[in-house]
Each structure stands twice: as C-alpha cells, then as structure tokens.
Amino acid sequence: MTAPDSTTTIRVGGDEGYDVVIGDGVLAGLGDALGPAVKKVLVVHPSTLGARAAALRESLQDRFEVLLAEIPDAEAGKRIEVAAFCWQVLGQADFTRTDAVVGIGGGAVTDLAGFVAATWLRGVRVVQVPTTVLGMVDAAVGGKTGINTNEGKNLVGAFHPPAAVLCDLDLLDTLPRNEILAGFAEIVKAGFIRYPEILDIIEADPDAATDPASPQFRRVVELAIRMKADVVSEDLTEQGLREILNYGHTLGHAVEHAERYQWRHGAAISVGMAFAAELGRLSGRLSDEVADRHRSILELLGLPTTYPAGRWPTLLATMQRDKKSRAGQLRFIVLDDLAKPTVMLAPDQSLLFAAYQEIAS
Ligand SMILES: NC(=O)c1ccc[n+]([C@@H]2O[C@H](COP(=O)([O-])OP(=O)(O)OC[C@H]3O[C@@H](n4cnc5c(N)ncnc54)[C@H](O)[C@@H]3O)[C@@H](O)[C@H]2O)c1
Numbered sequence: 001m002t003a004p005d006s007t008t009t010i011r012v013g014g015d016e017g018y019d020v021v022i023g024d025g026v027l028a029g030l031g032d033a034l035g036p037a038v039k040k041v042l043v044v045h046p047s048t049l050g051a052r053a054a055a056l057r058e059s060l061q062d063r064f065e066v067l068l069a070e071i072p073d074a075e076a077g078k079r080i081e082v083a084a085f086c087w088q089v090l091g092q093a094d095f096t097r098t099d100a101v102v103g104i105g106g107g108a109v110t111d112l113a114g115f116v117a118a119t120w121l122r123g124v125r126v127v128q129v130p131t132t133v134l135g136m137v138d139a140a141v142g143g144k145t146g147i148n149t150n151e152g153k154n155l156v157g158a159f160h161p162p163a164a165v166l167c168d169l170d171l172l173d174t175l176p177r178n179e180i181l182a183g184f185a186e187i188v189k190a191g192f193i194r195y196p197e198i199l200d201i202i203e204a205d206p207d208a209a210t211d212p213a214s215p216q217f218r219r220v221v222e223l224a225i226r227m228k229a230d231v232v233s234e235d236l237t238e239q240g241l242r243e244i245l246n247y248g249h250t251l252g253h254a255v256e257h258a259e260r261y262q263w264r265h266g267a268a269i270s271v272g273m274a275f276a277a278e279l280g281r282l283s284g285r286l287s288d289e290v291a292d293r294h295r296s297i298l299e300l301l302g303l304p305t306t307y308p309a310g311r312w313p314t315l316l317a318t319m320q321r322d323k324k325s326r327a328g329q330l331r332f333i334v335l336d337d338l339a340k341p342t343v344m345l346a347p348d349q350s351l352l353f354a355a356y357q358e359i360a361s
Pocket residue numbers: 046048049073074075078105106107108109111131132133134135138139140141142143144145154171172173174175176179182183264265266
C-alpha cells in the first residue's frame with residue numbers, strides 16, 4: 001500500500017453540503033474555508049493546544065479579528081458553564097451572524113464549539129479542526145453538537161453542520177498513543193457496520209494500521225470518514241439510517257456516565273461494542289465468528305471489552321435515557337452480519353442481562 005502524499009476531499013451532501021479535507025498541512029486552508037464574509041473568528045481550544053491556537057491566530061490575523069477561548073480539557077469542556085463562557089466572549093466581542101467559530105481539538109472541543117456556533121444568534125458558521133483520530137473520523141464530521149448534563153451524555157445539543165472540516169494529519173504528531181488507540185474504537189465501528197476492509201487491515205498489521213505515517217492508517221481513516229459522510233448525507237437528523245453510527249454507544253455512554261467521564265469515549269464504546277456483539281449472538285442474529293471478532297480486534301488494539309459485573313443495575317438505569325429510546329423502550333443497534341446493522345427493539349431484560357454476563361469481569 002503506497003501512502004498518498006496528496007490531499008483527499010470527501011464531500012458531505014445534504015442541504016448544507018461541505019467538504020472534509022484530509023492531508024498533511026491542510027490547516028493552511030482555514031482562512032479560505034472561513035470564507036470572505038467572515039470578519040471575526042472565535043477559536044475554541046483546550047489548554048493542551050494553546051500554542052497551536054496562538055499560531056493559528058497569528059496566521060489568520062491579517063484577514064480576520066481573531067479571539068481565543070481556552071476551555072477545560074476533555075469532557076470537562078462539554079458543560080453548560082463552558083458554553084455560557086463562550087457566549088459571553090461572543091457577546092462582548094459583538095459577534096454577528098457573518099462571523100464564525102473554529103473548534104480546534106478533540107471531539108469534546110468540536111462538540112462544544114459546534115454547540116456554541118449552533119446556538120449563538122441561532123446559528124453561525126463553524127469550521128472544525130479535529131486534532132485527535134476520533135475527532136477526524138467521527139466527531140468533527142456530521143454536525144452533531146452537544147454537551148453533557150448530570151443525568152447523561154450529550155443530552156443537550158443541536159444538529160449544526162460545519163462549513164468545513166480540516167483533518168490536518170500533521171496535528172497528530174503530538175497525540176499520545178492511548179488517544180490514537182481510543183480513536184480506533186470508532187474506526188473499528190465503521191469496519192463492523194459498513195467497511196469490513198477496515199477490520200482486515202487492522203488485523204493484518206495493527207502496528208502499521210495505527211501509525212499515522214502509514215498508508216494503512218490513511219486508508220482506514222478515509223474509509224471511516226467516507227462511511228460517516230455517506231450516512232449523514234442521507235440522514236442528518238437521525239430519523240433512521242444515522243442510528244447505525246450509535247453501534248456500541250447505548251451501553252458505552254452509560255459506562256462513560258458511570259465512570260464520571262474519566263474514561264476515554266473510545267474505550268467506553270469498545271466495551272459497548274463487545275456488549276452489542278453478544279446481544280447479536282444471543283438473539284441468534286450474529287454468527288459466533290463475527291461476534292468473537294469484536295473482542296479479538298478490540299483487544300488487539302489494547303481496548304477494554306469487559307466491565308464489572310456488579311455495575312449492571314446502574315448501567316441499565318442510565319441506558320433508559322438513551323436518545324434512541326422510544327416510549328420508554330430501549331433500542332439497540334445490532335448486527336445481522338458484517339456490514340448489516342439493524343435496530344433491535346425493546347429487547348427482553350433477560351436477554352440484556354445475559355449479554356452483559358458475557359462481558360462482565
Ligand atoms: N459529535 C459526534 O458525532 C461525536 C462522535 C464521536 C465522539 N464524539 C464525542 O467526542 C468526544 C471524544 O473525543 P476525543 O476522543 O477526541 O477526546 P477529547 O476531545 O477529550 O481529546 C482527548 C485528549 O487529547 C488531547 N489532545 C487533543 N488533540 C491533541 C493533540 N493533537 N496532541 C496532544 N493532545 C491532544 C486533549 O486535550 C484531550 O486531553 C466525546 O465527548 C464524544 O462524545 C462526538
């Protein structure tokens with residue numbers, strides 16, 4: 001496999017179509033992505049990317065008035081108080097509807113920055129600059145924005161597609177290895193629900209696949225983004241098809257909540273996919289081979305696939321608030337086979353418990 005030294009552009013369709021641009025150095029295109037009408041720009045970033053954000057301001061300030069908003073790291077940034085802080089900055093700077101927000105950071109930052117952009121004056125332009133693998137392949141693409149509440153994950157939010165997504169692979173140079181691996185949980189998800197080629201590439205050589213300099217990495221990242229772009233182009237507001245992107249998330253979000261958001265999202269989703277595989281197997285939909293492949297590939301990547309047995313009642317209670325629930329009935333995404341996701345409606349409590357027993361530690 002030869003590494004593409006060029007830039008790839010994946011178009012997301014729909015009423016407000018936009019490009020996801022992937023490659024080395026693509027951040028240089030940020031000024032053009034913001035567009036000619038924009039006068040003021042708020043760059044939202046975590047402290048870990050303070051130097052990057054300052055450099056960005058330097059590079060943009062001959063064309064725009066640039067403000068920086070440093071927010072708390074990771075999930076601590078996805079809170080209403082942090083959104084209120086950003087609204088205050090925007091208000092004090094007289095941001096108008098022709099101004100724009102830039103989110104530079106991992107998925108937590110792009111979710112918060114997108115939410116601020118969605119709500120300020122009922123919606124201003126946002127350009128997303130994901131700096132984690134997870135942000136590039138999933139969070140920054142698709143226009144789902146939001147924050148957490150005490151009761152659960154992403155319970156408040158809006159669909160607000162970005163004007164562009166710039167996936168500058170150079171930004172991954174400083175990303176710790178455990179964050180790269182956490183991002184692979186969403187790449188594996190894309191492999192199970194749409195592109196099994198992803199699974200083959202990872203299994204053939206996990207070290208190469210997870211090395212941002214390798215052609216294998218570029219291939220799996222692009223396949224995952226293509227999958228997400230195709231799905232959200234067809235169903236932005238999750239009326240149907242988009243629910244497949246929630247594979248592993250029903251239990252995964254409950255694990256994040258139980259862990260008070262101290263676990264990586266990818267790690268929680270890994271446990272959630274192991275659980276979804278068992279649901280598929282025990283309900284007679286999924287072969288042992290495909291179900292077992294979940295655990296083996298996730299463990300190959302050093303991701304967790306088990307969770308303490310005694311936590312089941314708490315997890316079950318939290319899952320009731322899952323956004324896919326309808327009239328108090330739980331709904332899970334499960335597989336009939338590789339690349340054949342479907343909805344399982346109101347599964348019996350005994351089936352859920354039995355599936356949990358299979359992943360309980
Ligand atoms: N909106 C969506 O469609 C969507 C999809 C998937 C996940 N998400 C959300 O994304 C979040 C998880 O995103 P994440 O895994 O990127 O976590 P994150 O945003 O918490 O970032 C992980 C850590 O990496 C650090 N970091 C980021 N970029 C770095 C870089 N280039 N170099 C060094 N350190 C860097 C951050 O400071 C943070 O400590 C969750 O809140 C999840 O709910 C949203």
